[in-house]
Amino acid sequence: MSGNSDQPPARPDEAESEASPRPEPRPQSRPRRADGAAARRADGAAPRRTTAPAQRRSPSSVRSRPSAASGAPLPLAAAVTTAWAVLVAVTPVLLAVGALLLISPNPTDSEAVLRAGFAAWLLGHGVPITTDLGPISLVPLVVTGLAAWRVMRAGVHAARAVGVRRTAAVGPAVRAGVAVGVAYGVYGGIIGLAVSTDGMRVSAWRAALTLTAFGLVAGLAGALREGGWPGRWMATLPLPLRDGLRTGGVAALLVLGAGAAATGLALAFSAGAAGDMIAEYRTGVVGQAGLVAVSLVYAPNAAVWAASYLVGPGFVIGVGTKVSSAAVVLGEVPAVPLLAAVPEKALPTWSALLLAVPLAAGMVAGWLLMRRKLRAEGDPDWPALLGSAALAGPVAGLAIALAAAISGGAIGAERMAEIGADAWPLGGVTTVVVAAGTVIAAAATKMLARVRRKP
Template identity: 50%
Template sequence: MSSVTPDQPRRTVAGVAADARPTGRVRPRVPAPRSGEAPRGRAPLPVAAGVAAGWAAVTSWLPVTLVLGLAQLSADAGSLPGALRAGLAGWLLGHGVPLETSAGPLGLAPLALTALAVWRLTRAGVHATRAIGARGGRSPRQALTVAVAVGIGYALLGALAAVAVSAGGPRVSPVRAGLAFALLGTLAALVGAVRTTGVSVLLARRSAPPLRDGVRTGLVAGLLLLGAGAGASGLAVATGGGDAADMIGAYRTGVAGQAGITLVSLAYAPNATIWSTSYLLGPGFAVGTGTAVRTSEVSLGALPAVPLLAGLPRGPVGGLGGGLLAVPVLAGMAAGWLLARRLARVAAEERARVDWRALLVPAALAGPVAGVLLGVAAALSGGPLGGGRLAEIGPVWWQVAGVATAVVAAGALLGAAATRILTREATPRRRRTGAETARGAPDAPGRP
């Protein structure tokens, strides 16, 4: 039985009353991390960047190995070491690293593989940023540090792949492979790191509104042009589908080998899309030294038996085909129309009118943005396919950039101005308050 009575106070221990309760929540003491030690729950930057870069490399290399392994299958050819080595070679080629073969340099990169690698590297930047605890920190230094770390790790993997390929196949420069992988890895990882840290939102808020609108409109116009090029190239390949099927059947590699050849052709579909876009713009492209494929001229020689080339035009555009020349202008006008509609919607919400300067400046900036986008795409889409006659394939990037800049700027200005003139700007009516209703205040100035 307790010896404590109502008249007797409780015993104390170490000077503290037994019935005393803490006024606040008691937190366990956690020892502070030592100097230079990473906080718990956060991975060190080298580990996070290395793991992210390695996973990006594996997930972009395995599909290439599978596709090229299928393409090499036949009754008396194909082996696992050969497929692995071919996969590494194709992986390097997809990153823009040329291969020195007995037939000459091979530098025509499959842009579908390039897009896959860029996507995986972007995700690597996201994962590495989260792993070090920099998510939402809005620190440009952290974003750049993560991107550089991922780029360094990716460059080491590219150099090792070049050494492995050169040991029993085409000659590849490890230095060039490392530089190409470092550049692509850093830029792609920077995109993911900037978005994850929130730096992209910070930059967007600090940039001038005409600049933001111009970049957005230029990207829209460039993507519309690429979409039109994809449609035109797909229609051309579908029209020459019989010739493409005959080319695939001529390889005599069986069903698996023909499937691999088809997948290899699909890997170059983005290249064909960019070439078709250049064709619509006017500069065209080359399929060998001394050749030209334009709307006004088509001069071709002997072509390799590649299914993707089955849809090349036979001659200059004539008749109704001349309407293709209006596609780039229409794409620019569509981008200008979207710009004007968006600015009008924002102005209606703010009860203001769209200023001509705020409309025409972004429309004019859309031209250079689209020109840079399509010029870079044209530069990446071309390259040599061996020595001799096939040493020049693809469009001339500066011609594509110049024509796209002029056409998109003119089209965007025309579309934005026409939309501004033809669209009536209606200012939303302001709701009356209860006091105004009681006083009989008018709904709007000049209206009873």
């Protein structure tokens, strides 16, 4: 035997392990994309992202991709949104007129309620109604405001259909507003034809033209606002002009707000007379609700007339009448609860102090103007400040005169053929008083601010 015969024989598993080479260790693999945060922390650089050629989009393809809002053609979108505006605005009018017709001694059917309700809706746009007692042209301003709001919303939705937010051109917004105006005029003409009877006549052509103009103004306002154009156009105006327009609008709202407050106080003091007036009709709860609804739809008209009472010119409730703080000449007043607040006699000589109401409105607007300019400019120069304050007077006067013009009208052909405030005297007095108030308040606020800054 050889010398290594003393060693024990190797086991089979050990022999196989010695015969086969051991596997070399595998190199450490790179971290997957899921461990991107760890890879960025280790390498100090973010991993490079690649996009497959099929996923890349050219700018032209992105621009040409249709959005969800551009699915409906503009004529269809304008017709549908405008029809919805008509339905929403006319429904409360139909309910109020239906309740009011319960007071009538003659029985009425659903067709008569629909005709009268749609006629009242047309009246809210300024379309007169001809009856056997004469023309009715006193516009209920609540109906006007509701209709304007809904048509503006129709303009917004029509503008979204053509994608005004995705373009820098004003053309799509204008087309949307025009489409809404045309559709509104078509609906007005159709309704004017449908409501006319022997005892209540409405000119279909006048209804179509009036509602077309109304729809153009409100529809364009909504469409242009959706595209952000009013803000862009205002930004191009000189700063003093912008400040004057804003301050005049604030002053006009304050004057009308004072008129609304005066109307509310007068109704509160005459609540007993208004309640007796409602009780004289001897009708049920629904009929009384109709009387209250009539008073509510004409409440903004009364606020304008009360503002004219505060400013000085006053208003009329029929031909040959006059209601002002200095003189009251009244005849027979319609038995409507809202008119129970009309004063029956003139105020004492101290009533001239009522002119302090529009003066105070102008002073508040002037103070707000100066406060805004102090925050934006620090210490504005005198010419720009006084120019903006003086411009607020004509702006407020024009706005109040326009409100007086649309708040008046007629209820019949005889005594009640003239109701409302005279626009031009009211606008003239408002211009002078508001301009004086804004200039005084703006100048005083500027001087006080200078005094406070001195050590």
